[in-house]
Amino acid sequence: MKTGIFYGPEGGSTEKVAKLIAKEFGEDKVDLILVKNSNAKELEKYDKIIFGISTIGKETWDAHHPNNDWDVFFPNISNIDYSNKTIALFGLGDSVSYSAYFVDALGKLGRKLLEKNAKIVGQVSTDNYTYEHSEAEIDGKFIGLPIDEDFEDHMTEERVEAWVKEIRPFFE
Numbered sequence: 535m536k537t538g539i540f541y542g543p544e545g546g547s548t549e550k551v552a553k554l555i556a557k558e559f560g561e562d563k564v565d566l567i568l569v570k571n572s573n574a575k576e577l578e579k580y581d582k583i584i585f586g587i588s589t590i591g592k593e594t595w596d597a598h599h600p601n602n603d604w605d606v607f608f609p610n611i612s613n614i615d616y617s618n619k620t621i622a623l624f625g626l627g628d629s630v631s632y633s634a635y636f637v638d639a640l641g642k643l644g645r646k647l648l649e650k651n652a653k654i655v656g657q658v659s660t661d662n663y664t665y666e667h668s669e670a671e672i673d674g675k676f677i678g679l680p681i682d683e684d685f686e687d688h689m690t691e692e693r694v695e696a697w698v699k700e701i702r703p704f705f706e
């Protein structure tokens with residue numbers, strides 16, 4: 535059974551990293567799915583899921599923006615039975631300009647999944663990141679893989695490689 539990489543938005547850094555993760559896993563082992571083209575039914579089909587999300591500011595979460603892919607898709611997360619699923623998450627952010635909100639959307643998604651008792655793998659140590667605050671930090675670790683393409687793009691490949699190596703056994 536393939537792993538479903540559900541991500542958004544299209545055409546930016548989140549997509550770049552989704553494709554990098556797919557390459558690292560082996561493209562034949564994953565399906566890349568844009569959340570904007572997807573729904574709960576499609577999510578149900580996969581036992582192994584990787585979610586990819588970018589943070590574009592707290593205000594976009596608090597207001598309703600119908601043109602934000604994840605904003606539209608997010609309610610689906612609550613309507614899924616996670617008992618047979620394994621989940622990993624990655625999130626794009628900017629640890630310099632948004633140091634006090636670093637990858638907050640990753641945290642919002644992670645917390646919702648934990649509420650649903652989802653089995654989440656691929657937590658990441660905060661050691662190699664510099665930021666003031668992050669909603670994605672849960673029990674001393676990031677709930678998924680943070681990627682900063684704005685200021686630390688030179689670290690992306692290494693971070694993705696190490697992460698995929700760690701989660702791979704759960705996705706086979």
Ligand SMILES: Cc1cc2nc3c(=O)[nH]c(=O)nc-3n(C[C@H](O)[C@H](O)[C@H](O)COP(=O)(O)O)c2cc1C
Binds near residue numbers: 545589592629632684
């Ligand atoms: C309007 C705006 C708000 C942002 N807010 C945050 C934020 O709160 N936290 C953060 O870590 N990054 C923030 N970022 C940085 C983006 O998450 C980052 O540039 C990311 O790589 C964008 O991914 P994308 O190209 O897939 O949309 C913001 C970027 C923009 C343009």
